Amino acid sequence: MILSEHNYNVDVLRDTVQSGYTRLNADQKVAFDTLYQAVTSGEGGVFFLEGFGGTGKTFLINLVLAKVRSEGHIALPTASSGIAATLLDGGTTAHSRFKIPIDIQSDSTCQCNIPAQGNLANLLRETDLVFWDEAPMQNKHTFEAVDRTLKDIRNDPRLFGGIVFCFCGDFHQILPVVPRGTRSQIVSACINRSPLWRHVQRLTLTINMRLLSQQISPEERLRQEEFANLILAIGEGRDINDDMIQWPLDGILPENTSRSLTNAIYPILTDPTAQYLAERAILAARNDTVDNLNAQLLASMTEQLFTSYSADTLVDEGDAETYATEYLNTINLPTLPPHQLKPKIGAPVILLRNLSQSTGMCNGTRLRVARISQRVVECEILSGKYANNMVMIPRIPLSPSSTAELPFEFRRTQFPLRLAFAMTINKAQGQTLNHVGLCLTEPVFMHGQLYVAFSRVTKAANLRIILPDTVEARQGRIKNVVYSEVFNN
Numbered sequence: 001m002i003l004s005e006h007n008y009n010v011d012v013l014r015d016t017v018q019s020g021y022t023r024l025n026a027d028q029k030v031a032f033d034t035l036y037q038a039v040t041s042g043e044g045g046v047f048f049l050e051g052f053g054g055t056g057k058t059f060l061i062n063l064v065l066a067k068v069r070s071e072g073h074i075a076l077p078t079a080s081s082g083i084a085a086t087l088l089d090g091g092t093t094a095h096s097r098f099k100i101p102i103d104i105q106s107d108s109t110c111q112c113n114i115p116a117q118g119n120l121a122n123l124l125r126e127t128d129l130v131f132w133d134e135a136p137m138q139n140k141h142t143f144e145a146v147d148r149t150l151k152d153i154r155n156d157p158r159l160f161g162g163i164v165f166c167f168c169g170d171f172h173q174i175l176p177v178v179p180r181g182t183r184s185q186i187v188s189a190c191i192n193r194s195p196l197w198r199h200v201q202r203l204t205l206t207i208n209m210r211l212l213s214q215q216i217s218p219e220e221r222l223r224q225e226e227f228a229n230l231i232l233a234i235g236e237g238r239d240i241n242d243d244m245i246q247w248p249l250d251g252i253l254p255e256n257t258s259r260s261l262t263n264a265i266y267p268i269l270t271d272p273t274a275q276y277l278a279e280r281a282i283l284a285a286r287n288d289t290v291d292n293l294n295a296q297l298l299a300s301m302t303e304q305l306f307t308s309y310s311a312d313t314l315v316d317e318g319d320a321e322t323y324a325t326e327y328l329n330t331i332n333l334p335t336l337p338p339h340q341l342k343p344k345i346g347a348p349v350i351l352l353r354n355l356s357q358s359t360g361m362c363n364g365t366r367l368r369v370a371r372i373s374q375r376v377v378e379c380e381i382l383s384g385k386y387a388n389n390m391v392m393i394p395r396i397p398l399s400p401s402s403t404a405e406l407p408f409e410f411r412r413t414q415f416p417l418r419l420a421f422a423m424t425i426n427k428a429q430g431q432t433l434n435h436v437g438l439c440l441t442e443p444v445f446m447h448g449q450l451y452v453a454f455s456r457v458t459k460a461a462n463l464r465i466i467l468p469d470t471v472e473a474r475q476g477r478i479k480n481v482v483y484s485e486v487f488n489n
Contacts, residue, residue, distance in 0.1 A: 001119045001122070002122060002123050005075075005090075010069075013066040013067075013069055014070050016066045017063060017066050017067045024060070024063070025056070027205045028056055028207075030203065031060060031203040031205065032063065032064055034203060035047065035166060035203075036067055039073060039075075039129050044158050044159065044162040044163065045159075045164050045201065046159050046164075046165045046167075046196065046199050047164075047166040047167070047200065047202070048169075048203065049168040049169075049203045049205070050169065050204050050205070051206065052170055052172060052208075052232055052235065052455075053170070053231075053455045054208045055209060056205060056209040057205060058088070060205070061131050065089055065090070065131070066089070068129050073129065074126050074127045074128055075127070075128060076092075076123075077091040077092075077130075078097045078130065078132050079091055079094065080094055080132070080137040081093070081134050081137065081362075082351075082357065082362025082365060083365065083384070083429075083430040084134045086357070086386065087384065087430075088133065094132055094138070094142070094146075095142075096354060096357065098114070099112045100112050100145060101145070102401055110145050111148050112145055112146060116153055124150060124153055124154065124163075125154055127163050129163065129164045129166070130165050130166070131168060132165065133169065134168070134169050134173075135167035135168060136170065136174075136175060136176075137169070137175070138176060138191065139176045139178075139189045140176075140189055140191050140193060140196075143167075143194060144196065147160050147196060159199055166203075167191065167200070170235075171486050171487060172451050173429060173448045174446060175187070175189070175483070175486065176189040176190060183483055186446075187483050193489065197489065224458065230454075231451065231455050234450055234451050234482075235448065235451035237480070237482030237484050240482065243481065244479055244480065245450075245480045246477055247476045247477075247478050248460075251463055251464070252465045252467060252473075256473070257466065258292070258293060258439065259296075261439060262437070264464045265282055265437035265464060266280065266297060266421065269297065269300050269346075270302065271346055274382055277348045277366075277368055277382055278366070279433055279435060280433060280435035280436070280437075281421070281422065281431075281456075282421060282423075282436075282437035283422070283424070283428050283439070283456065284422060284440075285424070285425055285440065285442055285443065285444045286424070286442045289422075289439055289441065290422045294418075294419035294420070294421050294422050295419075297421040298419060298421070301344050301346065301347060303346055303347075304345070305342055306343055306372045307340055307341070307342050308340070308343075308374075310329070310337065310339045310340075310412045310414035311412070311413040311414075312328035312410060312411070312412050312413075313410060314408060314409070314410050315399075315408075315409035316409060322408075331412075334424070335400055335401040336352070337352060337398070337412070337415060338414075338418070339414075341414060341415055341417060341418075343369045343372060344369065347368070347419060348369075348420045348421055349418060349420050350366050350367070350417065350418050350423060350427065351367060351416060352398070352416040355396075355416070359386060359389065361391055364430070365381060365382075365384070366382040366383060367417075368382055376392050376393065377393045377415050378393075393415055394415075395414055395415055396414075397412070397413045398411065398412050398413070399411050399412075425452050426446075426452075428452065428453070428456055431456060432456060432457075432458070433457055434458075435462045435464075436464070438454075438463065438466070439466055440466065440467050440479075443478075443479035444481055447486065448482075450478065450480045
């Protein structure tokens with residue numbers, strides 16, 4: 001593991017740094033120099049790189065990684081989501097890298113499952129820098145568990161065992177999920193409510209590089225700046241009246257029906273190409289809304305339907321008398337594929353598990369079904385640096401990600417896939433699309449959901465919305481949820 005982290009082409013890395021450093025803006029240069037100095041000094045330190053979408057966080061992270069690696073240091077890029085991890089050079093999910101326990105919501109004393117004499121522990125003893133992207137999504141107990149584990153493994157009382165740790169993210173986006181949690185419980189679970197936070201040095205990016213890098217007319221640039229400012233106002237909770245924001249009526253479909261929305265985002269579904277599917281999706285706040293939209297769009301495809309039935313079994317055979325197999329088949333959880341998975345050739349699907357992060361097969365990766373058989377589904381990756389790669393998805397045993405979801409444990413052997421014409425707003429975080437449909441017939445209910453939904457698309461003209469059939473909706477008023485107290489720390 002140590003050798004693989006040193007197995008980078010130093011000449012290529014140095015060329016990357018030389019060309020990339022000249023493209024950094026003032027904010028990025030401050031962050032770059034600060035992080036590099038922290039690594040070379042050996043003094044450690046904890047940082048938080050914050051910035052809204054388009055400020056160049058990913059570009060900066062990859063440039064710092066190249067600089068540190070080019071000088072023989074080990075740097076480990078991680079992220080809270082698989083999609084964000086694929087954007088980082090050599091990135092993995094934080095749970096995979098640090099072996100973080102899945103059910104850590106209320107445990108403030110646990111450690112990560114890393115044997116002190118194992119290969120991963122040896123790698124962490126040699127590590128100089130860790131990036132953790134999309135950090136605000138995670139419960140504060142995950143960071144505290146990693147801190148305790150690294151102190152123990154490295155025999156170093158400093159924070160994270162003396163490794164330079166840089167968390168990255170945007171508090172305007174979705175916060176940690178606390179099952180049935182209240183507003184105060186969700187805010188309390190955030191990283192900036194952890195005792196670790198008082199030691200964190202903040203590095204802020206404020207310049208929208210996405211706008212500056214585009215070759216567009218002054219008029220178009222002005223429209224995009226107005227759109228970006230409107231999205232930022234939504235994220236900050238500005239201009240809210242009775243939890244509602246005012247949105248221009250030209251962005252709301254006049255028919256205001258799910259059929260009009262699907263036709264606007266997917267006007268053609270006859271043998272759609274990977275590029276066509278990669279640049280569009282419909283987002284909704286609730287899983288049941290997503291399921292209905294996916295079923296509607298799948299029915300509009302003319303290809304033959306293939307049905308894969310799962311094999312559901314109880315972990316404790318003693319529960320078999322209480323819970324019949326037919327009942328297990330009816331369980332439909334968002335973290336599991338359905339009992340009856342019904343894909344068609346050409347349909348977009350989303351991967352539900354990390355199968356091979358080194359080839360882009362991460363939880364959240366969108367794919368296009370190319371071929372189907374009883375034992376394997378061949379798919380084409382839609383976006384990211386692994387776009388257009390063909391991958392094989394096998395049937396695997398899966399269990400609910402949280403034991404709190406059901407009063408018993410069971411396993412479902414199925415292809416780890418769900419249809420992805422539409423997906424939840426939470427699942428879309430980290431993805432950028434050219435055409436976005438937003439189904440808000442069921443309004444958002446979490447902090448940052450509306451901000452994340454709007455910021456998936458870069459042009460207001462490519463965003464189409466449907467709303468509940470209410471007086472407020474007909475006036476362009478949309479519900480927004482912002483926990484403003486999360487910014488006050």
